[in-house]
Amino acid sequence: xxxxxxxxxxxxxxxxxxxxxxxxIVAAVFAAITTAATSGTESSIPxxxxxxxxxxxxxxxxxxxxxxxxxxxxxxxxxxxxSQGAQGGVK
Numbered sequence: 001x002x003x004x005x006x007x008x009x010x011x012x013x014x015x016x017x018x019x020x021x022x023x024x025i026v027a028a029v030f031a032a033i034t035t036a037a038t039s040g041t042e043s044s045i046p047x048x049x050x051x052x053x054x055x056x057x058x059x060x061x062x063x064x065x066x067x068x069x070x071x072x073x074x075x076x077x078x079x080x081x082x083s084q085g086a087q088g089g090v091k
Contacts, residue, residue: 004030 004026012022033051036043042052 005023008019008022008026011017011025012019015022017025033043037051037053040053042050044050
């Protein structure tokens, strides 16, 4: 994994900048992408990827069609819905 500090260090070395200058540039790039994405605008960086926040509806359970943790669930799988842990497995 490459960290933002490692990216900033490479930029500083390649472009004769101080680490503080290059860290500010990296932070500004990520801030611009975040701002654009959260406002609904897509950011596209050729050769790297596109960034956009999408609002997607919650998916239901494949077997029962219920959402996990659904308070109104009365099916025989209700215990499964409410007993799922952070890893998604049944306890």
